[in-house]
Amino acid sequence: xxxxxxxxxxxxxxxxxxxxxxxxxxxxxxxxxxxxxxxxxxxxxxxxxxxxxxxxxxxxxxxxxxxxxxxxxxxxxxxxxxxxxxxxxxxxxxxxxxxxxxxxxxxxxxxxxxxxxxxxxxxxxxxxxxxxxxxxxxxxxxxxxxxxxxxxxxxxxxxxxxxxxxxxxxxxxxxxxxxxxxxxxxxxxxxxxxxxxxxxxxxxxxxxxxxxxxxxxxxxxxxxxxxxxxxxxxxxxxxxxxxxxxxxxxxxxxxxxxxxxxxxxxxxxxxxxxxxxxxxxxxxxxxxxxxxxxxxxxxxxxxxxxxxxxxxxxxxxx
Amino acid sequence: xxxxxxxxxxxxxxxxxxxxxxxxxxxxxxxxxxxxxxxxxxxxxxxxxxxxxxxxxxxxxxxxxxxxxxxxxxxxxxxxxxxxxxxxxxxxxxxxxxxxxxxxxxxxxxxxxxxxxxxxxxxxxxxxxxxxxxxxxxxxxxxxxxxxxxxxxxxxxxxxxxxxxxxxxxxxxxxxxxxxxxxxxxxxxxxxxxxxxxxxxxxxxxxxxxxxxxxxxxxxxxxxxxxxxxxxxxxxxxxxxxxxxxxxxxxxxxxxxxxxxxxxxxxxxxxxxxxxxxxx
Numbered sequence: 001x002x003x004x005x006x007x008x009x010x011x012x013x014x015x016x017x018x019x020x021x022x023x024x025x026x027x028x029x030x031x032x033x034x035x036x037x038x039x040x041x042x043x044x045x046x047x048x049x050x051x052x053x054x055x056x057x058x059x060x061x062x063x064x065x066x067x068x069x070x071x072x073x074x075x076x077x078x079x080x081x082x083x084x085x086x087x088x089x090x091x092x093x094x095x096x097x098x099x100x101x102x103x104x105x106x107x108x109x110x111x112x113x114x115x116x117x118x119x120x121x122x123x124x125x126x127x128x129x130x131x132x133x134x135x136x137x138x139x140x141x142x143x144x145x146x147x148x149x150x151x152x153x154x155x156x157x158x159x160x161x162x163x164x165x166x167x168x169x170x171x172x173x174x175x176x177x178x179x180x181x182x183x184x185x186x187x188x189x190x191x192x193x194x195x196x197x198x199x200x201x202x203x204x205x206x207x208x209x210x211x212x213x214x215x216x217x218x219x220x221x222x223x224x225x226x227x228x229x230x231x232x233x234x235x236x237x238x239x240x241x242x243x244x245x246x247x248x249x250x251x252x253x254x255x256x257x258x259x260x261x262x263x264x265x266x267x268x269x270x271x272x273x274x275x276x277x278x279x280x281x282x283x284x285x286x287x288x289x290x291x292x293x294x295x296x297x298x299x300x301x302x303x304x305x306x307x308x309x310x311x312x313x314x315x316x317x318x
Numbered sequence: 319x320x321x322x323x324x325x326x327x328x329x330x331x332x333x334x335x336x337x338x339x340x341x342x343x344x345x346x347x348x349x350x351x352x353x354x355x356x357x358x359x360x361x362x363x364x365x366x367x368x369x370x371x372x373x374x375x376x377x378x379x380x381x382x383x384x385x386x387x388x389x390x391x392x393x394x395x396x397x398x399x400x401x402x403x404x405x406x407x408x409x410x411x412x413x414x415x416x417x418x419x420x421x422x423x424x425x426x427x428x429x430x431x432x433x434x435x436x437x438x439x440x441x442x443x444x445x446x447x448x449x450x451x452x453x454x455x456x457x458x459x460x461x462x463x464x465x466x467x468x469x470x471x472x473x474x475x476x477x478x479x480x481x482x483x484x485x486x487x488x489x490x491x492x493x494x495x496x497x498x499x500x501x502x503x504x505x506x507x508x509x510x511x512x513x514x515x516x517x518x519x520x521x522x523x524x525x526x527x528x529x530x531x532x533x534x535x536x537x538x539x540x541x542x543x544x545x546x547x548x549x550x551x552x553x554x555x556x557x558x559x560x561x562x563x564x565x566x567x568x569x570x571x572x573x574x575x576x577x578x579x580x581x582x583x584x585x586x587x588x589x590x591x592x593x594x595x596x597x598x
Contacts, residue, residue, distance in 0.1 A: 026500075027501055030417075030421070030500075030501040030502065031417040031421040031423040031426070031501075034416065034421075035414045035417050035418070035433075035475075037413075037470050038410065038411075038414050038433065038470040038471070038475060041467060041470050042436055042472070045441075045448060045467035046439065046467075047436075047439075047441075049444035049445075049446075049447035049450075049451060050439065050447075052447035052451075053443065053446065056446060056447060056450075063450075105341075108337070109337070109341055112337055113338070115334065117329060119330075120338075122588075124341070124342060126580075126585065126588055127341075127345050128341065128342070128345055129580070129587060129591075130346060130580065131348075132526070133576040133577065133579075134348075134573050134576070134577075135529065135530045135547065135548055135572055135573055136548070137532060137548045137572070138352065138551060138569035138570070138572055139348070141551065141555055142351060142355075142566065145355065145562060145566070146348065146351060151365070156367065193591045193592050194591070196592060197592035200592075238438075242438070242440050246440065246442055248532070248533050249532040253552070253555065256555055272442075272443075275445065275446075276445075276533075279445070279446045279449075280449075285450075289446050289447070292443040292444060292445070292446060295440075299443070300440070
């Protein structure tokens, strides 16, 4: 996931300017020179490639051979490609399994951490950020081992209480759950800190008044915390949509035997992994670009839809 | 900023601690388990019931890691890439943030809106043309292919603009101007030193993200001596069937530098993340 912290577009205060005593040429172009590096880098490594993706998708584009214009043929093929639909299903499934629990756990933990008399608060906060600094490749290796069918800790514990061993890497549901666990593990602490920061902006008097009126923990959470968190919840839903639909590394590392397909039956091949397979293993750049376009449409669509829906959630009344 | 405000006047219930302790355990246990396997061997990792104390095999396995992949070289590569990106983001984003916060120029608000909008564009999907451009530049299998695209980002500009707006008064900048300082001198001698803590946290976040980046290095890097740590772990994982202890050992060694860094700067990172968050 390539999320960052929190942008808000709202409420930009007017920036008071530094008045130039003598505004020579250098002084006039200085501001543009200061913002130029970002725009240059974004253009070369972000925008141009993105526009170029739409172009390449119209070709049968071999990296060292011919570039034949084929119009919308790539998209036509894509829509009839069972591997594409499989990858799309996997992507949505893994995204939901990793996002929903992550946000719910973060909500609960932020609520628990937001207590004035909590001891060890700094310890708990720091501990939750440890997964964020742990590299994703290392995470994948250790989780795959812990979820191993024969010798994994989890299956050993399941066996002790009388359950059958679950084959997490080879089954569809199992591999989706395993990837979702890795993603959730890595990001829930970060999300918790974002929620906690918002909660701390709520004046204590409101909670005290609610407590005096007899509102318990649950009611305080539903009627005070949750409404206060609305903007940051919308933000995390949208960013985790953008990140979650692009999951790659965890899926690549789950099945070492058939890495590019995430297993023999493509049980957890995500769209990004499918894009990678077509582009950098099969060297079908045009087809890979078409997958990129499809994924772009999906990400923008889901993120927009989520934004639309989540801004419409009203605080619970009563 | 990081003062805990009360949720209610009542005492903390025991189950609050129980749940938080469970979360802390969930965060730390995988790392502990990684260390166990990294210090014993594959046989232990495939024994039931599993070992739960570290063994004495760590140096043997670490030695194997160093001889299987150019591990030291990959750590150096990762340090170079993540370090340059961290410093680059801190300086370049502060510079742009300063321009947006404190300078007057035509099109400023529209350009800033454009910066914010770029945050919502999922450019990662354009990986095929990104690779083609990198290839035209002759940067495939080089570290600059990893460094240059990460030097400045929209989030950093947004972050630094906020901090500069709220920490630096106009009077101090006016005073410098009256003393005859150029815009660059005002930035470098007056503004930047005042927002160095915020720039430091931004640099740290950039460092961690770059250190843990996987997809782009995996696509761009070809030869083992150019590998970053993440790609080196992937290479170790290929011999997973032969030796799980080896893969775990490599993972642990790759995670260790960040854990050490985190021990020293974790508090500031936590405060920084919370500081960048929505208020109200």
